[in-house]
Amino acid sequence: MAESxxxxxxxxxxxxxxxxxxxxxARAGTDALAxxxxxxxFENNLAGYIRKRxxxxxxxxxxxxxxxxxxxxxxxxx
Numbered sequence: 001m002a003e004s005x006x007x008x009x010x011x012x013x014x015x016x017x018x019x020x021x022x023x024x025x026a027r028a029g030t031d032a033l034a035x036x037x038x039x040x041x042f043e044n045n046l047a048g049y050i051r052k053r054x055x056x057x058x059x060x061x062x063x064x065x066x067x068x069x070x071x072x073x074x075x076x077x078x
Contacts, residue, residue, distance in 0.1 A: 011019070
């Protein structure tokens, strides 16, 4: 265990090595979770972008389709 004389903790080399190993393991686990969360966010953003563009294209085609139907009706005299 780290001894303390005043404000400065004193650790043995073995304790320092163990602390570093534990810290590195914790960081590795955190990085894996962050990477997964980042990938999920990317997929959600991509899906939202695709959905938005698809809806815009659908709306654009709707306007053209309505005009074509109106023109056909006029040709038929309806």
